[in-house]
Amino acid sequence: MKTAGIIYNDEKPRAIKETGKIKSWLKKRGCKAVVLPSSIKNIRGLDFAVCLGGDGTMLKASTFLAPAGIPVLGVNLGSLGFLAETNPEESCAFIDRILDGDFQVEERSMLSVKLNQGGKTLFHTALNDCMIHSGNNGRVITVSVTVNGDFLADYIGDGLIIATPTGSTAYSLAASGPIVHPHLSIFLLTPICPHTLTQRPMIISSGHTLGIAADSSTAREKPVLSIDGQTSYWLNSSDRITVSLSEHPLKLIVNPKRKYLDVLRAKLSWGKRG
Secondary structure (H helix, E strand, C coil): CCEEEEEECCCCHHHHHHHHHHHHHHHHCCCEEEEEECCCCCCCCCCEEEEEECHHHHHHHHHHHHHHCCCEEEEECCCCCCCCCECHHHHHHHHHHHHCCCCEEEEECCEEEEEEECCEEEEEEECCEEEEECCCCCCCEEEEEEECCEEEEEEEECEEEEECCHHHHCHHHHCCCCCCCCCCCEEEEEEECCCCCCCCCEEEECCCCEEEEEECCCCCCCCEEEECCCEEEECCCCCEEEEEECCCCEEEEECCCCCHHHHHHHHHCCCCCC
């Protein structure tokens, strides 16, 4: 481990402070540190990365770390920090173990999202989810979905979330979707406030390809495609969205003594009685 990247939220004073601390620590250990803002688009030549911030910072970082195959350690400076493995107080000790080769990597599947719009094709990846929703108007929309070219359903309501197992504990959970263990290779389709009792969350294999279109003909404002809550597009009825499994998973550096079920209990009070 000769070169480490430090990715931080440059809008948070604490992230700036912790960046300096970790950079000095790495230097003492003989490891070169490259400081990068979370707004960077691509990077190469790192042995591993340290991401300082909340889950939003990690979501941004995943878009360029995953294609580069760079493992990342999340240090939580936010409120929930579901994707982070450690906190600032323990970060240097954890990094010491990484430099000594005493760490494990867990792969998290990501979505590949393709938007065909107005003769242009736009590509994005998502660690948590992509979502088609009604935007600011609050009107019911219709989201049509196919699976491997076969018609599945017209989802009528406020929209639809397509989530990874990692994203099952994000917005999908708030929309009454199930919690899915991150080691499973699936997609989760969660309707947002469906206007029928017959549409409920559905789990399908990540080997499938989803085709999606949103009807905007009767809405005052166009529906919106939101990707990991970071990037959004207004949608026309003629636009087509394709969602499949990204060929590049995110490599998370994990604590072998900290299991996923421990995270559920700590972050979500899973199984606790009120």
